[in-house]
Amino acid sequence: xxxQSAHRLAGRRILLGxxxxxxxxxxxxxxRLLKQSGCEVRVVMTEGAQAFITPLTxxxxxxxxxxxxxxxxxxxxxMGHIELARWAETILIAPATADLMARLAQxxxxxxxxxxxxxxxxxxxxxxxxxxxxxxxxxxxxxVERLAQDGWRLLGPASGDQACGDVGPGRMxxxxxxxxxxILPNREIAHGQAALGGEMPARGLHVVIxxxxxxxxxxxxxxxxxxxxxxxxxxxxxxxxxxxxxxxxISGPVILPTPAGVERTDVETARQMHEASRLxxxxxxxxxxxxxxxxxxxxxxxxxxxxxxxxxEALSLRLIKNPDIIADIAKLRDTSGGRPLVxxxxxxxxxxxxxxxxxxxxxRLDMIVANDVSTAGLGFGADDNAALLLWRDGEGEGxxxxxxxxxxxxxxxxxxxxxxxxxxxxxx
Ligand code: PMT
Numbered sequence: 001x002x003x004q005s006a007h008r009l010a011g012r013r014i015l016l017g018x019x020x021x022x023x024x025x026x027x028x029x030x031x032r033l034l035k036q037s038g039c040e041v042r043v044v045m046t047e048g049a050q051a052f053i054t055p056l057t058x059x060x061x062x063x064x065x066x067x068x069x070x071x072x073x074x075x076x077x078x079m080g081h082i083e084l085a086r087w088a089e090t091i092l093i094a095p096a097t098a099d100l101m102a103r104l105a106q107x108x109x110x111x112x113x114x115x116x117x118x119x120x121x122x123x124x125x126x127x128x129x130x131x132x133x134x135x136x137x138x139x140x141x142x143x144v145e146r147l148a149q150d151g152w153r154l155l156g157p158a159s160g161d162q163a164c165g166d167v168g169p170g171r172m173x174x175x176x177x178x179x180x181x182x183i184l185p186n187r188e189i190a191h192g193q194a195a196l197g198g199e200m201p202a203r204g205l206h207v208v209i210x211x212x213x214x215x216x217x218x219x220x221x222x223x224x225x226x227x228x229x230x231x232x233x234x235x236x237x238x239x240x241x242x243x244x245x246x247x248x249x250i251s252g253p254v255i256l257p258t259p260a261g262v263e264r265t266d267v268e269t270a271r272q273m274h275e276a277s278r279l280x281x282x283x284x285x286x287x288x289x290x291x292x293x294x295x296x297x298x299x300x301x302x303x304x305x306x307x308x309x310x311x312x313e314a315l316s317l318r319l320i321k322n323p324d325i326i327a328d329i330a331k332l333r334d335t336s337g338g339r340p341l342v343x344x345x346x347x348x349x350x351x352x353x354x355x356x357x358x359x360x361x362x363x364r365l366d367m368i369v370a371n372d373v374s375t376a377g378l379g380f381g382a383d384d385n386a387a388l389l390l391w392r393d394g395e396g397e398g399x400x401x402x403x404x405x406x407x408x409x410x411x412x413x414x415x416x417x418x419x420x421x422x423x424x425x426x427x428x
Contacts, residue, residue, distance in 0.1 A: 009183060010038030015084065015122070017093035017113045018058070019100040020048025022163045023129040023172035027094055028053060030175040031061045037179065042067070042084065044113050046100065070112040081112060085119035092182070093117075094155075095129030095172045098140050104152070105143035127155040127178055132168025141246070155181045158258060159248070159265040169248070169263035180257050200244030201419050207245040208284040208340070209237050210277060210291035210325065212252035214270040218317065219302035227380040228292035230254030232345075235411035236288055237262045243415055248280045252291055270294050270322035281329050281340060286418050288343040289326035290369075292380075297322050330364040341422045343367045343414070349374040352388055360390055366421055367391035369414055378404055385410050389417055394424040 014034055018027045034041045043058040043066045055066035067075055067084070079087065093100065093113070100113070104126075109115040117124065126147070134140055135157060144154060156173035173181070211233020215223040230251055237249040238259035247262045250273055258264045265280070267273045270293045281287045296319035306315070330342045344365045346356040349372070356370030370388040373379035378386055386404040391397070400417070402410055 009034070009179075011040065012038075013040045013087055013089045014042075015088035015091045015116065015120075016041055016043045016058075016062075017091060017096075017116075017126075018043065018045045018049040018053070019093065019095060019097045019113070020046055020052060021095035021097050021129040021172070022052060023095040024049050024052035026172060026175055028057050028061055030094055030178055031058055033175050033179050035062060042087070044068070044084075044116060046111055046113055048097075067112055070115055081115060082119055085116045085122075088116070088120055088122040090182070091117060091120060091122045091124045092127075092178070093125070094127035094175075094178055096126035098128075098130045098134045098137075098143075101126070101128060101140065101143045101147060105146040105150075123153075124151060125153040125155055125181070127172050128157045128170070129172035130157075130170045131164055132159075132162060132166045132170045135170040136168070153181075154261055156258070156261075157263060159263045169265075173258070177257060181260055202240055202415070203244035205245045205285040205419075205422075206248070206283060207237075207240040207286045207288065207415075208248045208250065208277065208280045209233055209240070209288045210250045210252075210273055210293070211237070212254040213292050214252045214273055214294045214322075215268045216270065216294045216297035216322070217301045218298050219304065219306045221305050224294055224297070224319075225253075226292045226294070228252070228254075229381045230256050231381070231383065232385060232407050232411070233288075233290035234259055235407040236290055236414060238408065239411040239415045240286075243412075243419070245286075245415075248284070250276045250280065250291070270297065270325070274323045274325045274328065277325050277329060278332070281332060284340045286343065286422060287326070287329045287340045288345075288414075288418070289329070290345050291325075292347060293325055294322055296320060324363065326365065327363040338425070341366045341418060341425065343369065343418050346370040347373045347379065353390075356388060356390055360392075366393065366425070367418060383407060387414070389414065391417065391421050393421040 018024050031041055041062045042064050045068050058066045103114050109118045155178055157169055158171040158173050159169040160171050161167055212230035213226045213228040215225045217223045234256050237247050241247045241261040249262050249264045251266055265276045267276055299318040299320045326344045333342055342365050346359045346368050348355045352370050352372050356368050360368045368390050371379050371385055378384055384404050385407050387402045389400045402413055
């Protein structure tokens, strides 16, 4: 976060709620960052949270007494809970456990934190943190929907290794990412949330998107890769989330923040991206392959750094083919009752339409987004892009040319077209 954006938080009255997750240790860093940004911070901890981090730590970091109980006459004599509810401009709960989310979704007020949430008109945000199976559970997803409808903004969760040994969505966003989300205007909202009166045509759908490059190691210090920045794929993820979808973003190595409400899985190689895609696409409605996947990898990765050999002017590397991720997902579609709709990209430097049509056919895609990556200021690394969309759906074949525009706008058009294809495709 830049100093300028941190200043936008100065003086903001933030009530930081902490519930009982292992991620509670990160809340100390979050409290510190909030204070550094000039926020006024009051901390409320649930009973269970105190098993993970002590109120004393938070008190030392914020310089304010930490509230832990609704029925505490001494604390109530200071700032009563209703006063505290009125004081807060923002209620930020991090971590928010599955249990706390369930209680809030039900409108319960059985401890201080839930009571404050009911009693306060403040802007409300939470950073969920739980085991991946708990996050995916239909009951939790139902609560996510309900909380979003009630005006909660969900920050994350992120995806990756979990404390319990599982891998998947449910990790609390890092404190720095939560800080970045805090300064976003309300329109940048998480999946399933009513977009301030906007339409949510993707509500209830699961969209999986690959983004960025892959890295194929040659030795411990070198790799083969390409210039993809991830911007196009991340813009697609943000657009799908804004339209109400649950979004799983599988990203190669990029330096971009995760869009609000998007579950992110980080990978390095094409084979890792392939594995994550197969796992997540198993229950998705739309799969979009925007990643620039390396077609080849080194047949053998050297255990030690490859050395220059005196007298030899050339070095030969033997490369072998990587799996074609999107073609495999399209095959999966053929065996699982017509799901998902598969959207590919084609990065071309000549004969855009010819090569794109060939990929549409050969990889058995429903739609392809063809971009000319030889045009300066568009495609790889740029903020803008232009594309030719080709598709076939229940109404036959179609096409549209999208002129140069910001990737965020192009992404929205692509998602809307994919939703159109999904609606009109024949039922299998
Ligand atoms: O990331 P940015 O800097 O914003 O740039 C965006 C972009 C130019 C990378 C993006 O718009 C784009 O064109 N992505 C696809 C790049 C690519 O690898 O295209 P391709 O024509 O080589 O591949 C065709 C399709 O097959 C793509 O959907 C690709 O994800 C997929 N593929 C390719 C190889 C492979 N082994 N597995 C795949 O799934």
